[in-house]
Amino acid sequence: QQQVKQSPQSLIVQKGGISIINCAYENTAFDYFPWYQQFPGKGPALLIAIRPDVSEKKEGRFTISFNKSAKQFSLHIMDSQPGDSATYFCAASFNNDMRFGAGTRLTVKP
């Protein structure tokens, strides 16, 4: 039973465009929502994270939007670049017990 649902499964965006990945969760005990970026042959690397007491967090070109009442959160990548091409995972965690979404393979075309 997947506790975090992620969509889309794959995404193709033109260079300079906006990439949007969505996630939803059921367990209201989750209190930490990170996004990880994974390149082929590498481990997931933390990109940005949010806690449920804020509705938005921005770091450079990456923004998390969080809707606590809807139990949804999303990652926006502005001005997407070919170097952003990777698999992105959302996750939700409680007491360091982290559950991942199924991943989104992002391809940014030059």
Added chain:
Amino acid sequence: DTAVSQTPKYLVTQMGNDKSIKCEQNLGHDTMYWYKQDSKKFLKIMFSYNNKELIINETVPNRFSPKSPDKAHLNLHINSLELGDSAVYFCASSQRGHGNQPQHFGDGTRLSIL
């Protein structure tokens, strides 16, 4: 300077064998984890250790046994390997603190069962 290092990077072995994967972190973290990533890239937590004490033990066959000799090391031993064990296994670590802390991952061990 590798923060979380796993050995070996690749492991190819026959069904029925026993194998171990080693993990070491030099970040001074108290908590370490093992994750399994299947062929569809789905990441699932297997175990979590906090200062050598087992904290999370997901529904994993008892052929899998984690061992933590000290808080900087968490090894994974697998007995009687099966075809379904083929996957990439990731070790991760985090600082113990109030609430959740960022987890840092190694680059994985790709296990292939023939």
